[in-house]
Amino acid sequence: MSVKRKLGWKSLPIGGVIPEAGSSVKYKTGDWRAFRPTINLEKCVNCLICWIYCPEPAIVKKEKWVEVNYDYCKGCGICASECPTKAITMVEE
Amino acid sequence: MAKIVGLAGDEAVAYAVKQCNVDVVAAYPITPQTIIVELFSRYVHDGEVNSEYICVESEHSAMSACVGSSLTGARVFTATASQGLALMHEMLYIASGLRCPIVMAVANRTLSAPINIHGDHSDMMGSRDCGWIQIYVENAQEAYDWTIQAFKIAEDMDILLPVSVNLDGFILSHSLEGVKTLEDEEVMRFLPPRKSVYSIDPEKPITVGALCLTDYYFEFKRQQEEAMRNVSRIVKKVNEEYEALTGEEYGILETFEIEDADVGILCLGSTAGTARQVARKLREQGKKVGVVKLWLYRPFPTEEIVAAIENLKALVVLDRACSFGAPYGALCSDTVSALHQFDKKLNISNMVYGLGGRDITPSNVESMFNEALEIAKTGVVKEPIKFVGVRE
Numbered sequence: 001m002s003v004k005r006k007l008g009w010k011s012l013p014i015g016g017v018i019p020e021a022g023s024s025v026k027y028k029t030g031d032w033r034a035f036r037p038t039i040n041l042e043k044c045v046n047c048l049i050c051w052i053y054c055p056e057p058a059i060v061k062k063e064k065w066v067e068v069n070y071d072y073c074k075g076c077g078i079c080a081s082e083c084p085t086k087a088i089t090m091v092e093e
Numbered sequence: 094m095a096k097i098v099g100l101a102g103d104e105a106v107a108y109a110v111k112q113c114n115v116d117v118v119a120a121y122p123i124t125p126q127t128i129i130v131e132l133f134s135r136y137v138h139d140g141e142v143n144s145e146y147i148c149v150e151s152e153h154s155a156m157s158a159c160v161g162s163s164l165t166g167a168r169v170f171t172a173t174a175s176q177g178l179a180l181m182h183e184m185l186y187i188a189s190g191l192r193c194p195i196v197m198a199v200a201n202r203t204l205s206a207p208i209n210i211h212g213d214h215s216d217m218m219g220s221r222d223c224g225w226i227q228i229y230v231e232n233a234q235e236a237y238d239w240t241i242q243a244f245k246i247a248e249d250m251d252i253l254l255p256v257s258v259n260l261d262g263f264i265l266s267h268s269l270e271g272v273k274t275l276e277d278e279e280v281m282r283f284l285p286p287r288k289s290v291y292s293i294d295p296e297k298p299i300t301v302g303a304l305c306l307t308d309y310y311f312e313f314k315r316q317q318e319e320a321m322r323n324v325s326r327i328v329k330k331v332n333e334e335y336e337a338l339t340g341e342e343y344g345i346l347e348t349f350e351i352e353d354a355d356v357g358i359l360c361l362g363s364t365a366g367t368a369r370q371v372a373r374k375l376r377e378q379g380k381k382v383g384v385v386k387l388w389l390y391r392p393f394p395t396e397e398i399v400a401a402i403e404n405l406k407a408l409v410v411l412d413r414a415c416s417f418g419a420p421y422g423a424l425c426s427d428t429v430s431a432l433h434q435f436d437k438k439l440n441i442s443n444m445v446y447g448l449g450g451r452d453i454t455p456s457n458v459e460s461m462f463n464e465a466l467e468i469a470k471t472g473v474v475k476e477p478i479k480f481v482g483v484r485e
Contacts, residue, residue: 006308006309007312008312009312009313009315009316009319012309012312012313012316014192014253014290014313014316014320015190015191015192015253015301015313015316016190016191016301016302016303016305016309016313017191017290017291017299017300017301018299018300018301018303019291019299020299021297021298021299021300023300
């Protein structure tokens with residue numbers, strides 16, 4: 001991970017305001033994860049229930065299957081819990 | 094041209110707010126609310142102001158609505174007291190943390206239990222560290238004058254902090270006085286419309302109140318402290334402008350016969366009037382006594398207060414709230430710390446008085462002065478913290 005110099009109190013906008021939109025994309029929360037969802041494509045029926053339930057959203061819809069965006073997946077395990085075919089398992093990092 | 098009108102403290106504040114062209118007033122309308130917002134709602138109903146009046150279901154919601162409104166760049170006012178302020182406590186920190194220049198009048202009243210609706214400083218002292226600028230007034234005239242000045246102080250770009258204007262519950266909020274008022278146009282000239290920090294523009298969206306963890310939170314608190322440090326400079330500037338307009342002289346604190354005094358009383362709010370009257374009487378008897386009244390309590394005017402009291406031989410600090418288990422009441426603790434910072438030592442007796450609205454009489458104050466004179470003579474403070482007027 002690259003170390004960027006963080007701004008000090010004299011340079012930050014006051015009151016914790018973020019003066020630009022969509023900045024949360026820059027905040028990669030993947031390193032919060034303790035368990036990693038892994039998808040068994042043989043069991044996956046591409047029903048997209050995981051995609052609907054993922055609160056992040058870190059389940060990415062691909063042409064045929066779904067994928068996990070590990071930059072943002074916090075490892076909450078909702079996808080694994082909701083998967084009707086038990087295609088997703090949570091594997092310790 | 095100034096007009097003198099008979100106004101109670103609450104009415105004086107409401108009238109000042111009316112003249113300040115406030116955009117939004119959000120308030121809870123039921124006990125322990127003051128008459129301030131009741132009167133203001135009448136102005137709204139009668140079309141005397143263009144303000145949006147938001148009637149909410151609790152003081153917590155009142156302050157929430159104030160924060161939201163203030164962030165859009167609106168000029169915002171609210172009022173509360175006692176348990177209402179306590180219920181607002183959580184949101185007070187949001188208002189200062191998001192740098193909302195809200196002005197709030199607090200008719201200082203005590204906190205339950207036991208249930209009591211009368212005046213003391215327990216409510217605001219309980220929220221002492223909420224990051225608000227705190228002004229205490231002595232009479233209805235000061236309530237009027239400081240309310241107008243409070244908006245200008247709060248909205249200064251070097252500050253952007255909320256301000257509470259504290260007036261003693263009942264003693265000031267419900268007492269009728271002659272108040273010298275300004276013309277609407279004069280107030281408008283003194284207090285131009287608020288300049289917004291951020292524009293609310295869908296084309297340029299911003300985020301307020303975002304999550305801010307270990308890596309940034311501390312920096313924003315340091316910014317708040319810096320804003321507090323700017324306050325005394327801006328207050329002086331605003332006071333000068335107000336004096337040019339009205340001839341009323343304000344400052345960070347007010348002293349009475351303190352320059353050559355041997356002993357003094359330091360206090361907040363309406364008690365200063367009683368203390369001054371007694372001091373005048375004792376002066377006639379040749380006793381060298383004086384009074385210091387703080388207008389600005391937060392930020393604490395460390396330098397100014399030390400300059401005012403450093404040559405005294407003894408000082409009585411009056412606290413109208415209990416700081417249970419603390420070495421001194423809040424005002425006294427701050428005063429002792431201020432002296433320590435400047436490496437000064439002074440014989441100090443802290444007297445807690447008037448809890449739950451118990452009167453403080455001229456004879457109470459006279460015995461305080463006499464006790465201070467005794468301490469000055471002997472150099473001994475028998476009781477560092479004393480409860481005045483309580484039955485044993």
